[in-house]
Amino acid sequence: MDRIDRALVKYLQENARYSLKQLSEKVFLSSPAVAARIEKLQRDGIITGFHADIDLEKIDYHIVAFINVDMSPKEKPAFIQFVKDEPSVLECNIVSGSYTMLLKAAFQSTVEMDRFISKIQRYGSTETHIVFSTPIPARAIMIQDEGQEAEGEPAR
DSSP, X not given: OOHHHHHHHHHHHHOTTOOHHHHHHHHTSOHHHHHHHHHHHHHTTSOOOOOOOOOGGGGTOOEEEEEEEEOOGGGHHHHHHHHHTOTTEEEEEEXXXXXXXXXXXXXXXXXXXXXXXXXXXXXXXXXXXEOSOOSSOOOOOOOOOTTOOOTTOOOO
């Protein structure tokens, strides 16, 4: 990725609804050139999608939980297939440490969460952490220009 690609990724993370015209003005290229670069970034797998951020509480998902699951390695494929089809699962991560998997899930009620946890306990033991608040929500990765140092890092 060159400087312009990095700028496009930065701007699209900021607002994926920027028009080609707006983006072209920001990076000083024509709209067709910007469109071609975005298409290439998608083909290369750098841009994997465009998404809307949703306020879960406003659609009645008042409970967000992180659920650790410990299971034997042979259970992983079936577990992954199971959680792919579970609408409450927002993320599934294979992790290191005491647990095998870390799920992020949203529920409308504690009853719904309890039912889900009961289902996944057939794969292994669980530990659940309910989110009270999120002072720093999911955010975009800081895209730096080539040669720019990360904030707080000394120049080399």
